[in-house]
Amino acid sequence: MTTPTLKLYELVLANGRSVSPYVWRIRYALAHKGLNFESVPLGFTDIPRAFGGEFKLVPVLEHDGKRMNESWDIAAYLDRAFPDRPALFATPAEFAMARLHDEWFASVLMRPLFGVYALDIHDAARPEDRDYYRRTREQRVKGVTLEAYTAGRETRLPAIRLALAPLRQQLARHPFLGGERPNYCDYVTLGAFHWVASVATVPLLAADDQVLRDWLERGLDLFGGVGRDPRMRALFEP
Numbered sequence: 156m157t158t159p160t161l162k163l164y165e166l167v168l169a170n171g172r173s174v175s176p177y178v179w180r181i182r183y184a185l186a187h188k189g190l191n192f193e194s195v196p197l198g199f200t201d202i203p204r205a206f207g208g209e210f211k212l213v214p215v216l217e218h219d220g221k222r223m224n225e226s227w228d229i230a231a232y233l234d235r236a237f238p239d240r241p242a243l244f245a246t247p248a249e250f251a252m253a254r255l256h257d258e259w260f261a262s263v264l265m266r267p268l269f270g271v272y273a274l275d276i277h278d279a280a281r282p283e284d285r286d287y288y289r290r291t292r293e294q295r296v297k298g299v300t301l302e303a304y305t306a307g308r309e310t311r312l313p314a315i316r317l318a319l320a321p322l323r324q325q326l327a328r329h330p331f332l333g334g335e336r337p338n339y340c341d342y343v344t345l346g347a348f349h350w351v352a353s354v355a356t357v358p359l360l361a362a363d364d365q366v367l368r369d370w371l372e373r374g375l376d377l378f379g380g381v382g383r384d385p386r387m388r389a390l391f392e393p
């Protein structure tokens with residue numbers, strides 16, 4: 156079924172791949188609801204121009220000419236605007252629990268992951284975006300260069316792998332974080348792995364991390380394989 160009125164503004168790298176973890180969760184959310192969309196690829200430095208300064212970050216979703224940002228607002232909007240499609244959040248409690256999952260993942264994992272992949276993102280960005288990315292990200296880490304910020308990054312991988320233990324425990328009980336079927340917790344988490352897989356020059360996960368490997372394979376296969384992309388880099392050590 157086509158829904159030509161939806162446009163998703165995405166952040167892309169030099170190879171054209173969509174990189175943002177927040178965009179990826181909306182890609183999955185749209186697929187979950189069976190909604191097609193037109194993709195509008197933007198580089199880092201295109202974003203302010205594309206929205207006349209109204210939005211500084213993507214995802215931005217356009218529906219019937221109305222634009223909105225913030226991935227959580229977009230996800231909630233999709234359930235309101237398309238109530239006849241499969242719900243992303245079956246109840247307010249599910250919405251609240253998925254937000255809790257996102258808060259946990261963001262506070263425990265997103266910054267350490269940035270610490271490992273900050274320079275890889277720079278190197279994978281479009282050449283015309285690299286100076287902007289470096290300047291803004293080095294400001295964010297108090298003027299430390301991306302090279303210094305990521306130095307010795309391999310030594311930080313064991314702690315990150317350990318921090319993923321709650322996911323493995325849940326996935327030993329159920330095929331998806333959401334239980335028998337994927338829910339927004341899966342999309343939030345898959346989004347982060349897509350971010351890493353877009354840029355990683357060092358694999359995040361150990362070769363024998365079978366539980367996460369199996370879940371990722373299931374996640375990539377969802378909705379006819381929307382997550383499959385030959386440009387993805389290895390997430391697992393050989």
Ligand SMILES: N[C@@H](CCC(=O)N[C@@H](CS)C(=O)NCC(=O)O)C(=O)O
Pocket residue numbers: 166174175176177199202211212213214224225226227291
């Ligand atoms: N809270 C926002 C975060 C979105 C966000 O951080 N987007 C990043 C990409 S991961 C972005 O657009 N960055 C552009 C820039 O830094 O100029 C959401 O959930 O949508």
